[in-house]
Amino acid sequence: MTLGPVLVLAALLFSMGVYGVLARRNAVTVLLAVELMLNAVNINLVAFQSALQSPQGLGQIFAIFVITVAAAEVGIGLAIVLLIFRNRRSANLDDFATMKG
Amino acid sequence: MTNLFLALASEGEKAVEFGSGGQLQEWAWLILVAPFVAYVLILAYGKKLKYEGGEIAVGMMAFVFGYGLLLWVDTIRNHTVFEKSIEIGRVGNGMVFEWGWVVDGLSSMMYFVVGTVGLLVFTYALGYMKGERRNTFFYASFSLFAGAMLVLVASANLAQLIVGWELVGVASYLLIGHYWEDKANSSAGMKAFFTNKVADVGLIVGALALSVSVGSFRIKDILEVATTNGDSLNAPYFGSTVAVAGALLLFFGAMGKSAQFPLHIWLPDAMAGPTPVSALMHAATMVTAGIYLMARMFPLYQEMATAARPIMIAVGAATLFLTGLIALVQDDIKKVLAYSTVSQLGYMMVAIAAGGYTAALFHLFTHAFFKALLFLGAGSVIHGVHSNNMSDMGGLRKYMPRTFWTFIIGSGALAGIIPLAGFFSKDEILGTLDYEGYTAVLWIAIAGAFVTAFYMTRAVALTFFGSYKGHGHPHESEGLMTVPLMILAGFSVVAGAVNMAGFKFGETIVLRYTGFTEWLATRDFSPLGDHHPEALEWGLALYGTAAAVGGIAIGWMLFSKDAETQEARDRLTIPVLYPILRAKYYLDDVALGLVGVIKGPAARFVDWTNTYIFDTIVNSFGFAAGWLGKVVYNVADQGIIDGIFNGSAGVASVAGGWLRKIQTGKIQQYAGALVIGAVALVVGFVIFNSN
Numbered sequence: 001m002t003l004g005p006v007l008v009l010a011a012l013l014f015s016m017g018v019y020g021v022l023a024r025r026n027a028v029t030v031l032l033a034v035e036l037m038l039n040a041v042n043i044n045l046v047a048f049q050s051a052l053q054s055p056q057g058l059g060q061i062f063a064i065f066v067i068t069v070a071a072a073e074v075g076i077g078l079a080i081v082l083l084i085f086r087n088r089r090s091a092n093l094d095d096f097a098t099m100k101g
Numbered sequence: 102m103t104n105l106f107l108a109l110a111s112e113g114e115k116a117v118e119f120g121s122g123g124q125l126q127e128w129a130w131l132i133l134v135a136p137f138v139a140y141v142l143i144l145a146y147g148k149k150l151k152y153e154g155g156e157i158a159v160g161m162m163a164f165v166f167g168y169g170l171l172l173w174v175d176t177i178r179n180h181t182v183f184e185k186s187i188e189i190g191r192v193g194n195g196m197v198f199e200w201g202w203v204v205d206g207l208s209s210m211m212y213f214v215v216g217t218v219g220l221l222v223f224t225y226a227l228g229y230m231k232g233e234r235r236n237t238f239f240y241a242s243f244s245l246f247a248g249a250m251l252v253l254v255a256s257a258n259l260a261q262l263i264v265g266w267e268l269v270g271v272a273s274y275l276l277i278g279h280y281w282e283d284k285a286n287s288s289a290g291m292k293a294f295f296t297n298k299v300a301d302v303g304l305i306v307g308a309l310a311l312s313v314s315v316g317s318f319r320i321k322d323i324l325e326v327a328t329t330n331g332d333s334l335n336a337p338y339f340g341s342t343v344a345v346a347g348a349l350l351l352f353f354g355a356m357g358k359s360a361q362f363p364l365h366i367w368l369p370d371a372m373a374g375p376t377p378v379s380a381l382m383h384a385a386t387m388v389t390a391g392i393y394l395m396a397r398m399f400p401l402y403q404e405m406a407t408a409a410r411p412i413m414i415a416v417g418a419a420t421l422f423l424t425g426l427i428a429l430v431q432d433d434i435k436k437v438l439a440y441s442t443v444s445q446l447g448y449m450m451v452a453i454a455a456g457g458y459t460a461a462l463f464h465l466f467t468h469a470f471f472k473a474l475l476f477l478g479a480g481s482v483i484h485g486v487h488s489n490n491m492s493d494m495g496g497l498r499k500y501m502p503r504t505f506w507t508f509i510i511g512s513g514a515l516a517g518i519i520p521l522a523g524f525f526s527k528d529e530i531l532g533t534l535d536y537e538g539y540t541a542v543l544w545i546a547i548a549g550a551f552v553t554a555f556y557m558t559r560a561v562a563l564t565f566f567g568s569y570k571g572h573g574h575p576h577e578s579e580g581l582m583t584v585p586l587m588i589l590a591g592f593s594v595v596a597g598a599v600n601m602a603g604f605k606f607g608e609t610i611v612l613r614y615t616g617f618t619e620w621l622a623t624r625d626f627s628p629l630g631d632h633h634p635e636a637l638e639w640g641l642a643l644y645g646t647a648a649a650v651g652g653i654a655i656g657w658m659l660f661s662k663d664a665e666t667q668e669a670r671d672r673l674t675i676p677v678l679y680p681i682l683r684a685k686y687y688l689d690d691v692a693l694g695l696v697g698v699i700k701g702p703a704a705r706f707v708d709w710t711n712t713y714i715f716d717t718i719v720n721s722f723g724f725a726a727g728w729l730g731k732v733v734y735n736v737a738d739q740g741i742i743d744g745i746f747n748g749s750a751g752v753a754s755v756a757g758g759w760l761r762k763i764q765t766g767k768i769q770q771y772a773g774a775l776v777i778g779a780v781a782l783v784v785g786f787v788i789f790n791s792n
């Protein structure tokens with residue numbers, strides 16, 4: 001299996017993720033876009049491991065770590081979004097500019 | 102992790118010992134640890150005790166005093182030099198972090214001073230602080246303050262010295278801002294902390310430059326390299342440039358803690374703290390740190406860093422004269438004493454820069470006693486009158502006799518009246534300046550002695566003489582406060598005896614005792630070029646005494662009676678200048694008799710000379726000094742120096758105003774910036790790695 005098409009897929013997924021994070025206003029959508037970016041990285045890790053024949057399976061181990069961290073991140077992120085929504089009745093990121101200097 | 106612990110355990114403690122010492126020196130680390138133990142105990146159990154933890158603090162200081170006394174006696178008798186360091190970590194190539202303690206002449210003198218003054222001030226605080234707010238926290242911080250100074254004084258290496266130095270800064274911040282309900286007090290704490298931090302940059306950079314180039318934090322090693330011009334150890338990076346730069350940076354650090362002009366601005370504001378804090382800070386635990394550092398590193402300044410000395414002399418001379426003048430125009434009695442401390446620190450700095458190692462430390466020693474006495478006396482007055490301002494005092498000698506007499510002794514010692522302690526130490530500084538050939542500085546120092554006597558007389562006159570101008574009924578303080586005053590007064594009388602130069606009558610010299618010089622020379626690298634006069638120089642002693650007496654006389658004339666100031670001064674100049682004025686009146690009669698025609702104008706002329714010239718001579722002394730003090734205070738102190746500090750704060754504020762505009766608070770803009778940055782990095786890598 002060639003490396004090229006897989007990397008293109010990962011790059012596409014990552015770009016979609018970046019677009020989602022930067023352009024969408026809904027906090028839940030932004031979280032979903034972050035997941036897309038993380039999974040694009042996972043594809044990269046696994047693909048390179050397979051292409052380079054790494055004996056210890058480092059790429060896979062990394063991918064599993066990333067998945068674990070992503071799960072934790074989604075858990076916390078969703079909890080935060082939910083609490084903000086309860087307080088503000090809004091999931092629009094532009095309404096959350098309380099850190100303005 | 103386990104491996105790490107096992108490795109540590111198997112290595113055990115790595116201890117290095119130098120010099121000779123018995124069990125006494127071996128266990129000297131106890132006095133460094135005691136204050137910190139007391140700190141924890143006070144915080145844990147203080148609230149339940151009668152004095153809210155003060156008992157623990159006083160007990161701890163009594164222990165420090167006793168142990169310090171034993172160490173000093175042992176150093177005196179056996180000339181012990183002892184140093185022990187325990188390894189706690191390593192960095193880089195052989196740089197070792199150590200925890201150590203030194204017992205030699207210099208450090209045991211400091212243990213003794215901290216112990217004695219500390220014990221008396223802590224006892225006094227039991228009375229002074231009764232019924233105040235947050236006493237438990239106060240005593241805890243107070244113990245921390247003393248402990249930090251002991252860590253500093255005991256340190257065998259520069260890294261530990263910095264730790265002690267910074268702890269002193271933290272504790273002083275806590276104590277100056279003790280009454281933080283008032284915004285001014287917490288601001289004063291901040292000011293002290295930040296001014297010290299500016300100077301600490303110098304200390305840290307200087308200490309690192311010296312240590313890294315020598316390859317050891319140990320002061321012993323640095324001094325060994327410095328005194329052999331870098332030949333003795335393998336120190337390829339050490340040279341005269343590093344030595345001078347490091348010495349100047351250390352001096353900059355000392356300028357902060359020891360309040361040298363123009364970094365003295367924090368010290369007068371530090372009066373916002375409770376009076377016992379001021380007393381301890383000014384006598385033993387904080388401002389002496391800079392002088393101690395200079396003394397500890399003295400061989401460096403004598404051997405390789407002589408180029409640093411002119412700058413130190415200039416700073417010291419400016420400090421001793423300019424700040425003394427400022428003391429003339431203060432109304433707050435504690436501020437008079439604060440500026441006086443700054444001025445006396447200028448004397449010590451000048452002495453040590455001129456090569457007078459013993460002279461500077463002798464003045465530190467005597468000054469510790471009489472300045473603590475003066476502060477505690479001022480505290481007793483404030484306690485009785487409930488005001489800091491001398492315009493609310495006056496006539497207190499009738500109400501507070503014990504405070505009055507001890508304060509008089511302290512003022513006399515500070516002014517340098519023979520045979521009180523200050524006379525001998527100040528004379529030794531003058532002698533050093535004379536011997537080393539710094540004539541201009543010598544005259545500044547003598548003029549400084551005049552100003553010192555002047556402002557102390559003014560303070561005494563305004564506080565204890567005249568009529569009471571405050572409200573309420575002043576009363577003498579309780580025994581817990583007056584007994585420490587009396588003990589300190591005793592020290593202020595006799596402390597000069599430890600290093601009397603001796604009086605020379607013809608060929609015989611009487612009353613000569615130079616034990617102090619020998620004790621201080623008991624250290625690894627004996628200070629070179631430290632001058633000791635054969636006997637008291639009558640000429641210098643005369644100038645010094647004349648300056649002091651002149652200051653007292655003029656101060657007394659101007660301030661001893663309280664009336665409307667101008668009128669009072671005019672009236673009071675007459676009795677003292679009576680003979681001269683009388684002679685002028687003969688002249689007046691003669692003039693009248695001889696030239697009857699021009700009788701009117703002549704009389705008016707003589708009257709005019711009388712009123713304007715002779716009164717003016719006396720008044721101008723006072724007013725010129727006062728005016729100069731005002732100018733220095735308003736222009737240099739308030740205008741320029743505060744302006745520099747405020748200006749830099751303003752620049753930071755404006756820059757902050759610009760920068761806050763990019764803090765929109767919108768996450769997606771931040772994320773966008775992040776992506777742009779990441780893309781730029783990738784593009785950069787691709788471009789620069791493509792060839």
